[in-house]
Amino acid sequence: MPVHGAVEPIDGLGPLIPGAKNCMVRRIGVVLTAMLLVVAGSCSEPERAxxxxxxxxxxxxxxxxxLPAEVTDLPGRLVADAVWTPLFAARTDAPAVRPLAALSATSTDLITWTVRLRPGMRFHDGSPVTAQSYVDTWRTVLLRQWRGAEVLTKTLRAKDFRAADPLTVELVLERPLGQVPLMLCAVVLVPLPPSALSAGNWTEFAKHPVGNxxxxxxxxxxxxxxxxxxxxxxxxxxxxxxxxxxxxxxxxxxxxxxxxxxxxxxxxxxxxxxxxxxxxxxxxxxxVLMWPLPEVTMLGIPLRDKRFTDAAARHALALAVDRAALEAGPLRHQVDVATSVLPPAVVLGRRSAKCRPCNFDPTAAKALWEQANSPATELSLTFPAGADAWAQALAKQLGATLNLTVSPKVGESQDGLSVLTRTPHTRSPHELLASLTALGYANAAFDQAMTAADTADLTTSGDAYRRAENQVLRDLPVLPLWSGHGHAVWxxxxxxxxxxxxxxxxxxxxxxx
Structure with missing residues (x-):
């Protein structure tokens, strides 16, 4: 039996002998320390497969x-782009598209469009991708009122769509629109297999989607x-x-x-x-990769509010925002400060110069605010949940520059300023510009420019959309703030x-x- 307090022999070290006790204790300590260091090192540096x-x-x-017709966020699009092939892909260097699941989209009147599909495409369950696949999917999107329904009803304004033959979809619109090929790039319009459409179990399908x-x-x-x-x-x-x-x-x-x-x-x-x-x-x-995201943030203004009826007041608010300070501060370099109304993600090409209301000019802002003779001394600023840090900073900027009391709060309001963040489903300039009318914006020159742009061929519509955008910059129904950009490292x-x-x-x- 071991004696209490005695040091037992350790395998590999031999028995302890008189006079060597302290030496052996030191040797044991060194061995145990080395073992602990190895264990600690294995915890701090995970083994790479x-x-x-x-x-x-x-x-x-x-x-x-x-579910592709519901996808809006970056991770969802990442998966959808691998599992599905859309009809077209937008070109970033020009207002044009590259055929993917389709071969072409043509029209003689910009109202009735003929979309010819690439032959041989199949879903991952082996079933063929046909024109009827798109027709049945789009009908389901409308019936279920998924997010893709907004593209069909509000953006394309589709009146009818049908399968003319197994590889041809006919799409009929309510009015002429030359942006159709660019809008058909949307991931929310990709087809679903017949098995999923007949089963209708969308919860299970979203767990294990089957694409093309x-x-x-x-x-x-x-x-x-x-x-x-x-x-x-x-x-x-x-x-x-x-x-x-x-x-x-x-x-x-x-x-x-x-x-x-x-x-x-x-x-x-x-x-x-x-x-x-x-x-x-x-x-x-x-x-390292940095690229524009389909996300834009603007400051909405209640246009019927008498405090903002003078365009000078709206321009004063725009010039009172130090976007660069917000980008480098609470926004933590996750955005691109606005240079125009339309963000870089929209396929139109960059502006030759930064828009005047996109600058920070506190002196001009104060002068314009006084010129407008606005009765406002207190303003509310509503913003979405999770934006407290930069919304509080934005409110302080506006208040300090224009000598106002600006009260930020989470929620939705029609009584004051409001942060508007939009995630367009398509990369067409039509979608974002046309959505401004839903905010109460009306201007004859804007409407005329939009009609000219919408009825132009896709490759020649850019100048007309720029004219529409320039009218928005003169009227400022919304104030451009910034757009999102992504980062990847590998x-x-x-x-x-x-x-x-x-x-x-x-x-x-x-x-x-």
Whole structure:
């Protein structure tokens, strides 16, 4: 039996001998310390799984929805762009489109459109993609009043659509519109397979969607975890996916995404937190992508309020906003300050110069406010939940520059200023400009410019939409603030990381070393 207080022999060290007790204790301490350091090191540095050739992993936030007609957020578009192929893809260098699931969209009167489909396209369950697939899907979208219904009813203003033959869709509008090919790029208008349309179990379908794209989901989506995508080997679209398999890994927040990519636990992070913005180039070199998101934020004004009927008052408010300070401060470099009403995500080309009301000019703002002789001394500013930090700062800017009391609050109001954030479904300038009329904006010159733009060919409509936008900048029914942009960073195994047609990340075109 061991004696209480005695030191027992340790295998590999031999028995303790008289006079060597202190030495052996030191040896034991060194061994135990080394063992603890090894254990600690294994905890702080996660073991990286060996890279599998032809595959890569992606960190993303939890998608809000996976039903394509309901998708609006970046993670949802990321998945949808891999699993589905839209009819067309917008060109970013010119107002034109690139055929994907369609071959062409033509019209002789800009009212009746003929959309010819690419032959051989199939859903991941093997069923063919036909004109009837689109017709039945769009009817379901309208019946269920999913978000895609807004594109069909408000943006396209479709009066009818039908299958003229197995590979031809005829789309009839209420009025002439040359923007149709650009609007048919919308991910909310992609087709659903007959099996899903007949079953009508949309909760289950959203867990394991079946699309017509270059990748299929090989397992149901696991909330908080993700899923795996496998390349469709017999895909008949314009270009097969490059990687053989893609693992989608849900991260709790952008900070976790960034750290997973920096430590090599994933190959690609689709968001960069504001706190890492200044170090992303030092951490990843030139493996950084920034691109415009389909998201624009404006300041809405109650146009019937007598305090704002004078355009000088509205211009004063616009010039009183220091957008650059908000971008670098509470917005944490996640936006592009406005240079016009239409954001960079809209396919129209950039303006030659920054719009006058998009500047910060406190001296001019004060002069215009006094010129307008506005009776306002107190204003409310309503904003959406989660925007407290920058909304409070915006209210302080307006109050300090114009000597007002501006009270920010969460919610919706028609009594004062309101923050308006829009996520257009299409990249056509028509959608965003036409939506201003719903805010009570009316101007004959604006209406005339919009009619000219809408009835022009897609490739020649840009100048007319610019005239409509310029009229908005003169009247300022809304004040341009900023638009969102995305960030992505990736490891050395990947290349050719580019935005997707819906302005997520194009997973299908990424090359793997």
């Amino acid at each position: 060996p890279a599998v050739p032809g595959t890569f992993s992606v960190a993303l936030s939890e998608p809000a929805r996976l 794209g270059p990748y299929r989901m090989v397992e149901p989506w696991r909330p908080g975890s993700g899923a795996r995508l496998a390349r469709v080997e017999d895909y008949q679209g314009p270009a097969k996916g490059i990687a053989r398999e893609i693992t989608l890994r849900v991260a709790a927040n952008p900070d976790e995404q960034y750290e997973l990519a920096r430590s090599g636990q994933v190959d690609l992070a689709t968001e960069v937190p504001g706190g890492r913005h200044h170090q992303m180039h030092s951490d990843f070199g030139d493996r 490891g050395q195994r990947l290349s050719e990381v580019t935005p997707s047609p819906s302005l997520a990340i194009d997973l299908a075109t990424i090359k793997v070393a």
